[in-house]
Amino acid sequence: QQQVKQSPQSLIVQKGGISIINCAYENTAFDYFPWYQQFPGKGPALLIAIRPDVSEKKEGRFTISFNKSAKQFSLHIMDSQPGDSATYFCAASPTNDYKLSFGAGTTVTVRA
Amino acid sequence: EPEVTQTPSHQVTQMGQEVILRCVPISNHLYFYWYRQILGQKVEFLVSFYNNEISEKSEIFDDQFSVERPDGSNFTLKIRSTKLEDSAMYFCASSGTHRNEKLFFGSGTQLSVL
Numbered sequence: 001q002q003q004v005k006q007s008p009q010s011l012i013v014q015k016g017g018i019s020i021i022n023c024a025y026e027n028t029a030f031d032y033f034p035w036y037q038q039f040p041g042k043g044p045a046l047l048i049a050i051r052p053d054v055s056e057k058k059e060g061r062f063t064i065s066f067n068k069s070a071k072q073f074s075l076h077i078m079d080s081q082p083g084d085s086a087t088y089f090c091a092a093s094p095t096n097d098y099k100l101s102f103g104a105g106t107t108v109t110v111r112a
Numbered sequence: 113e114p115e116v117t118q119t120p121s122h123q124v125t126q127m128g129q130e131v132i133l134r135c136v137p138i139s140n141h142l143y144f145y146w147y148r149q150i151l152g153q154k155v156e157f158l159v160s161f162y163n164n165e166i167s168e169k170s171e172i173f174d175d176q177f178s179v180e181r182p183d184g185s186n187f188t189l190k191i192r193s194t195k196l197e198d199s200a201m202y203f204c205a206s207s208g209t210h211r212n213e214k215l216f217f218g219s220g221t222q223l224s225v226l
Contacts (some may be wrong), residue, residue: 037153043116043203044155076138089155093212098143098160098168100170100212105154 003027004092006103019077021106023090026071031090035064035075038087047088048075075090078111108112114138117203118218124193125225133189135204135222143204144187145215146179148172155203161187194225 004044005024013019023033031052036044050057050064050073057064063076090103117136125131137144146158159169161179178190187206190200201222205215 036217041219043121043205043219044215045217046214051212095212098145098162098212099157099170100215101157102155 002031003101004032006018006090007104008106009104010107010109012109012111013080015080015082017080017083017110019075019080019108019110021062021075021088021108022072023074024070024072025087025092025101027092027094027101029094030101031095032093033064033066033073034091035062036089036091036102038089038105044089055066056083062108077108080108082112084108085110114216115217116201116204116206116216116222118199120221121219122222123224125223125226127196128193130144131191131194131223133191133202133204133223135189135218136185136189137204138208138216139185141206141216143207143209143212144168144179144181145207146189147203147205147217148200149203150200158189158202191223193204194223196225199223199225 034049035047037047038044048059048062052068061078066073087105087107089105091100093100119134144161149155159173160167176192179187201219201220204218207215
C-alpha cells in the first residue's frame, strides 16, 4: 500500500528556473507533511514542513502548497541553483504517530 | 550543529551472520528511529524507540530485528541472521520533543549481505 505518491521521479531545470514536485496522499489522518532533502552519501535533512491549517508555507526559495480537499501537496523551488541538486522526499504522518511515510523521491538536477 | 553519528559507514556480511549497526543520537533527544532505504527506492520506517521501549514497528521489523539503547547514548539495530534482501542503507534518526517532527538523520550505514 503506497501511502504517499510522489512525482516526477526526476527532473532537470536550468539555473534560475522553478522546480515543482508533487505528492498525493490517501490517509485522511495525515496532518503533518514535511519535505526532506538528501545529498548523495548523506541522510535526509528536513527542509520545510506544513500542517493542513494553512495552504502555503514559504521559507526562502522553498514553498509548500497544500490542497486539503484534493489531498495533494507540492514543493516549489524558486530560482533553482546548482546547489539544490539533490533528491527530495515528501512525507506524511498523523501528528501523534511515530512513523513517517515517505514518497519515492524526486531527483532534481539544476544545470548551470 | 549537533548531528546523529552512525558507524560503520559500510558493513559487508555473509548471509546468515549477525550484524549490529550503531548510532549515537543527538544528546538531548528523546525519540529514536531506524529507517532503511533499498537502492533506488523510498525511505522505509523500521522502528521507533521512546522511553526505553519500542513505541512502533513496521511489518519489516520481524523477529530477526532488535533494537537497544544500552548505555544512554548509543542506539543499536541488530539483525540476527541476515538475508540478501536486508541489503540496504540503514538510517538512524532522532527527534526532540515531538514524535515525528524534525527528525535528524545520520549519514547511514550501507549494509551489503553476500
